[in-house]
Amino acid sequence: MATQRRNPLTGEWIIVSPHRISRPWGGEKSSSTGQGFTKVSSYLSPGAARSNGSVNPLYTSTFVFPNDFSALVQATPGEEPGTEPGEEPGTEPEDELFQSEPAGGECHVMCFSPHSHLSLPLMRHEDILSVIREWIRLSDQLKYNLYVQIFENKGAMVGCSNSHPHCQIWSSSFLPYLISLEDSHQREYFSKHNSPLLVKYLEKEMRCKKRVVEESEYWVALVPYWAKWPFELLLLPTRHVTKLRDLTEEEVLDLSSTMKRYLTRYDNLFECSFPYSMGWHEAPNTASDCSHWQLHAHYYPPLLRTATVKKHIAGYEMLAQCQRDLTAEDAAQRLKDCDALVHFTQRNID
Numbered sequence: 001m002a003t004q005r006r007n008p009l010t011g012e013w014i015i016v017s018p019h020r021i022s023r024p025w026g027g028e029k030s031s032s033t034g035q036g037f038t039k040v041s042s043y044l045s046p047g048a049a050r051s052n053g054s055v056n057p058l059y060t061s062t063f064v065f066p067n068d069f070s071a072l073v074q075a076t077p078g079e080e081p082g083t084e085p086g087e088e089p090g091t092e093p094e095d096e097l098f099q100s101e102p103a104g105g106e107c108h109v110m111c112f113s114p115h116s117h118l119s120l121p122l123m124r125h126e127d128i129l130s131v132i133r134e135w136i137r138l139s140d141q142l143k144y145n146l147y148v149q150i151f152e153n154k155g156a157m158v159g160c161s162n163s164h165p166h167c168q169i170w171s172s173s174f175l176p177y178l179i180s181l182e183d184s185h186q187r188e189y190f191s192k193h194n195s196p197l198l199v200k201y202l203e204k205e206m207r208c209k210k211r212v213v214e215e216s217e218y219w220v221a222l223v224p225y226w227a228k229w230p231f232e233l234l235l236l237p238t239r240h241v242t243k244l245r246d247l248t249e250e251e252v253l254d255l256s257s258t259m260k261r262y263l264t265r266y267d268n269l270f271e272c273s274f275p276y277s278m279g280w281h282e283a284p285n286t287a288s289d290c291s292h293w294q295l296h297a298h299y300y301p302p303l304l305r306t307a308t309v310k311k312h313i314a315g316y317e318m319l320a321q322c323q324r325d326l327t328a329e330d331a332a333q334r335l336k337d338c339d340a341l342v343h344f345t346q347r348n349i350d
């Protein structure tokens with residue numbers, strides 16, 4: 001029988017129907033590598049000319065630059081794009097059916113390292129550490145905006161346009177919709193139980209550990225009970241932390257090795273460079289108390305059965321409710337069965 005599980009961070013319900021997993025697949029198969037780029041793009045490499053003509057420095061570690069095609073730009077007073085309510089026939093300025101708000105902000109791109117062929121699981125600990133330190137620095141530096149979203153789109157399958165390993169940082173003058181949803185659910189839980197939702201959730205998960213994939217002194221990566229994506233992961237600190245900048249040096253060091261381990265498992269699962277969209281969710285930069293919020297990162301990989309068969313959010317899922325075949329517990333077990341230390345490309349290399 002199918003069941004439904006509730007995501008307490010968003011209130012969304014997910015149908016779990018494991019009996020469907022064995023259905024035949026005659027649909028789309030994607031590139032066999034999971035990276036799927038038609039050609040290697042050089043725009044982000046050291047010394048390369050970007051599409052707007054700027055030339056990248058000969059960087060040797062991480063490299064951050066303002067996105068040449070920023071979706072968000074700092075608002076200039078009096079200059080708001082688009083048609084405002086009241087300007088269209090039949091709408092009033094305060095019409096609730098035609099609401100709009102300014103969307104100011106800035107977007108940056110961060111190249112992880114000078115090496116175009118090294119994704120995070122293949123990088124050295126100290127180089128992963130530089131990426132983490134840069135995430136912390138940027139989130140702190142951009143905190144004058146209301147929210148800083150750090151995210152990585154990895155692989156062409158999730159719409160990544162450039163094969164050079166990189167992430168993006170969008171900081172906005174407004175609270176993005178999903179953050180506001182998670183904020184209100186965590187706030188509500190805190191006012192009812194006097195404990196942060198995700199702190200309590202981890203406490204309960206650690207009693208049975210059947211969804212825990214990676215565990216260290218300071219971090220846990222697990223397939224959440226309510227996972228929507230087949231091999232979704234939720235990364236949580238073992239202590240209550242609201243912002244990236246509040247992490248201790250020990251937690252930062254440990255994060256670099258924990259990340260390397262679960263990302264190696266990801267790549268080893270289907271022996272491909274595992275595609276995903278990931279992002280940090282830290283407490284918003286609102287003046288109010290944020291003790292209800294627990295720092296976390298989400299990993300949403302699109303792959304379902306092999307390196308080439310992708311989960312589509314379409315049909316019933318697009319029109320009614322999301323559904324998964326593989327249970328969160330089975331997905332966690334499959335990831336746990338993968339090697340966390342040796343990447344499949346480095347087997348048999350002395």
Ligand code: H2U
Nearest residue numbers: 043050051067068069109153160161162
């Ligand atoms: P994605 O691969 O996740 O799309 O990120 C690459 C970003 O890099 C994308 O947002 C930016 C694109 O706008 N970019 C530049 O700013 N300059 C370039 O020359 C190439 C890509």
Ligand code: ZN
Nearest residue numbers: 009182281298
């Ligand atoms: Zn979240």
